[in-house]
Amino acid sequence: MKYILMPKLKHLLQSIEVFTNFITFLRLIFGFYTDSCAVLRTRSGLSIRVRNNRWDARIMAETYLDRCYPGMFAPLPVNPLVVDIGGYIGDFTLYAAHELGARVVVYEPTPENYALLKENIALNALEDRVTCHNAGVGSSDGRLTLNVTRGDGALHVSGFLYADASERITVPAVSMSTVFADNDLTHIDLLKIDCEGGEYDIIGAMTGSHFERIDRIVFEYHPIAGFREKMETVRIRLTAAGYRITEDRSNALLAATKV
Numbered sequence: 738m739k740y741i742l743m744p745k746l747k748h749l750l751q752s753i754e755v756f757t758n759f760i761t762f763l764r765l766i767f768g769f770y771t772d773s774c775a776v777l778r779t780r781s782g783l784s785i786r787v788r789n790n791r792w793d794a795r796i797m798a799e800t801y802l803d804r805c806y807p808g809m810f811a812p813l814p815v816n817p818l819v820v821d822i823g824g825y826i827g828d829f830t831l832y833a834a835h836e837l838g839a840r841v842v843v844y845e846p847t848p849e850n851y852a853l854l855k856e857n858i859a860l861n862a863l864e865d866r867v868t869c870h871n872a873g874v875g876s877s878d879g880r881l882t883l884n885v886t887r888g889d890g891a892l893h894v895s896g897f898l899y900a901d902a903s904e905r906i907t908v909p910a911v912s913m914s915t916v917f918a919d920n921d922l923t924h925i926d927l928l929k930i931d932c933e934g935g936e937y938d939i940i941g942a943m944t945g946s947h948f949e950r951i952d953r954i955v956f957e958y959h960p961i962a963g964f965r966e967k968m969e970t971v972r973i974r975l976t977a978a979g980y981r982i983t984e985d986r987s988n989a990l991l992a993a994t995k996v
Contacts, residue, residue, distance in 0.1 A: 751802040755779055765794040776860075783835050784860050785828065786853060790890030793826060799988070800828040809985060809992040810927055810953045813837055817926035820916060822874045822939065825850050827857040829929060834866045839927075841866060842920045846873035846883065846908040847894045868920060872909040875935060876942035881910040897934025897961040913939065913947050923950065930956035937967040940974065948978035954993040 752759040757778045764770040765777075770789050777785045777797060787793035799805045806829055813819075817840075819833045824843035833839040845851045851871045858867050873881045873896075884902035886893045893899060894906075911919070928951050930936045936956045954975070958968060971991075972982055980993035 748798070748802060752798075755801050762794060762797070765789060766791060766798065781836060783831055785826075785831060785857055786860060787826065788853070788890060790892075792889075792891040792893075796825060796828050800832055803988075805985070805988045805990060806929060806955055807832070809955045809983065809990050811994045813839070813926050813953075816840065818842075818922065818924060819927045819929065820844075820922075820925050821929050823929075823931035823933070823935075824854050824869075825931070827854040829931075830854065830867055831857060831861060831863065833927075833929075834863045835861065839866070840868075842868045842870070842916070842922070844870045844872055844874050844911075844916070846871065846881065846910075847885075847892065847906075849892055850894075870911075870919075872911055873935070874916060874930075874932065874939055875910040875912065876938040877910075877912050878915055879910050880907050881935075882907050893933075895933035895935075895959075898959065913943050917947070917950070925951045927953045927955070930954070934959040934961040934964075937961075937964070937971060940971050941967075943974075945978065948975075948980075952995045954980070956991055958989050958991055 752762050756762045757780055761775050762777055765775060768791055772789060774786055774788050777787060779801065785797065787797060816838050819839040819841045821830045821841055821843040824830050824845035830841050830843045834841050845854050855869055858864055858869065875881055881896050883894045883896050883906050884899040885904040885906055886899045886902045930939060936958060975982060975993040979995055981996045983992045
């Protein structure tokens with residue numbers, strides 16, 4: 738998501754409200770932190786390990802300060818079922834499990850991110866609420882080849898972006914049908930997708946049966962080749978399936994809620 742570095746008073750005050758060690762967060766976001774990693778602690782009781790690369794701190798700001806994803810979907814029922822595709826280091830998974838009381842099924846294909854995701858779940862003793870899969874989600878079961886870029890300690894991975902990347906990895910991939918089957922799911926209260934361009938294939942391959950069992954979908958969209966046409970196709974499919982569409986263009990988010 739688009740993130741603007743913040744001499745903004747609003748963001749400074751938000752960090753004070755959210756993190757008990759907000760000074761550590763500010764040092765991370767501005768590049769003044771010196772250790773390789775840090776544990777950010779929320780006033781609600783979460784502890785989240787992040788790497789010192791600014792990007793992890795930006796993701797934390799989006800989830801916990803700006804609350805970009807939570808602001809996009811309708812109120813959830815008590816103890817909802819959330820599927821998090823593209824779990825990264827667990828920022829939204831932890832929010833959903835801890836703040837929303839959700840049972841969470843999370844997929845993260847990148848080994849480095851997955852290791853930190855698992856560490857953060859254990860750090861907060863949420864193993865009983867979160868089921869983790871070290872795999873990607875795509876249009877079908879099989880394998881995905883992902884482009885990997887590294888810089889300033891940050892890791893960016895996509896099967897659709899960074900075509901000139903010198904590093905590539907191949908990871909297991911599953912379809913939404915397998916997501917339902919492998920986790921014994923009959924219903925999903927919220928499906929969150931952030932997979933760097935893979936969102937169009939995932940939604941494009943979903944069937945009426947999938948849509949019938951998913952109440953809310955929120956995803957970040959990315960400007961891959963042909964994305965305007967892909968976005969229009971996604972909008973048409975979601976509307977036809979009975980969803981109301983809302984969009985946050987400043988953060989490149991689209992939400993679909995059953996009406």
